[in-house]
Amino acid sequence: MKLVIIGGTGLIGSKVVSRLREQGHEAVAAAPNTGVNTLTGAGLADALHGASVVVDVSNSPSFEEKAVMDFFTTSTRNLLTHAAAAGVKHYVALSVVGTEALTESPYMRAKNAQEALIKAGGIPYTIVHATQFFEFVARIADEATVGTTVRLPPVLIQPMAADDVAGAVASAAVGAPVNGTVDVAGPQQFRFDDLIRQGLVARNDARQVIADPHARYFGAELGERSLVPAGDARFGEIRFKDWLARS
Numbered sequence: 001m002k003l004v005i006i007g008g009t010g011l012i013g014s015k016v017v018s019r020l021r022e023q024g025h026e027a028v029a030a031a032p033n034t035g036v037n038t039l040t041g042a043g044l045a046d047a048l049h050g051a052s053v054v055v056d057v058s059n060s061p062s063f064e065e066k067a068v069m070d071f072f073t074t075s076t077r078n079l080l081t082h083a084a085a086a087g088v089k090h091y092v093a094l095s096v097v098g099t100e101a102l103t104e105s106p107y108m109r110a111k112n113a114q115e116a117l118i119k120a121g122g123i124p125y126t127i128v129h130a131t132q133f134f135e136f137v138a139r140i141a142d143e144a145t146v147g148t149t150v151r152l153p154p155v156l157i158q159p160m161a162a163d164d165v166a167g168a169v170a171s172a173a174v175g176a177p178v179n180g181t182v183d184v185a186g187p188q189q190f191r192f193d194d195l196i197r198q199g200l201v202a203r204n205d206a207r208q209v210i211a212d213p214h215a216r217y218f219g220a221e222l223g224e225r226s227l228v229p230a231g232d233a234r235f236g237e238i239r240f241k242d243w244l245a246r247s
């Protein structure tokens, strides 16, 4: 089976490509540096020729409000058009747990717009909602830093390793379309401020993390359960402490 992985050179994409190839599938990594650009459409028709499945794990280079909205809407429209023309049978995309409620965040609004296009796009689909990646802890800390202080709300978070995210995406890609959303999360819950504190300490980063209930996460104020799956979810196996020890 031929699967095209849009963003197949990225953190999650490269792991998805490896897993699918290990399973004997033809997995094509599509990204600007392999000649495929979903914003311009360049290379899409060739890459998708003969593909059964498209997996979109691309990400916007900029999280600025207009840029991120343009990225996810333009790239998704182009991808849906070319996928339909190529006769693709299953459209898989990676998004974020809780996206639909976090509308104060420009990034989450763009992910919601991406999801709405996929749902209305006419191709059978599966949207995988993952929690925050362990690999994203440093970026979260940077975003929440003023001076030497990191402010985050002490709400629940259930982060996961990129390896577990890739496993969930690869398994969705070879499965039947669910025409809905599948939630995946890590094996343990943390308090958000405590998770980031542990991550910084492990990197000998001296920034102080302060629990501030009104601190925003990429523009959104969070509720106690905004970042954890609301209903059924599948769980990864890799624990944060083990991942830290390995990284």
Ligand SMILES: NC(=O)c1ccc[n+]([C@@H]2O[C@H](COP(=O)([O-])OP(=O)(O)OC[C@H]3O[C@@H](n4cnc5c(N)ncnc54)[C@H](OP(=O)(O)O)[C@@H]3O)[C@@H](O)[C@H]2O)c1
Residues within 6 Å of the ligand: 006, 007, 008, 009, 010, 011, 012, 013, 030, 031, 032, 033, 034, 036, 037, 038, 039, 040, 057, 058, 059, 060, 061, 075, 094, 095, 096, 097, 111, 129, 130, 131, 132, 133, 136
């Ligand atoms: N970070 C988190 O905690 C989290 C949680 C849940 C879900 N997610 C979702 O996970 C997804 C993947 O994230 P990631 O961290 O793996 O991303 P990443 O490492 O930044 O990789 C992004 C990929 O997208 C490609 N790309 C960028 N512009 C493109 C374009 N115009 N056309 C085609 N490909 C393009 C990049 O290619 P180049 O390298 O060639 O530019 C790269 O392969 C995102 O959609 C994100 O919303 C993230």
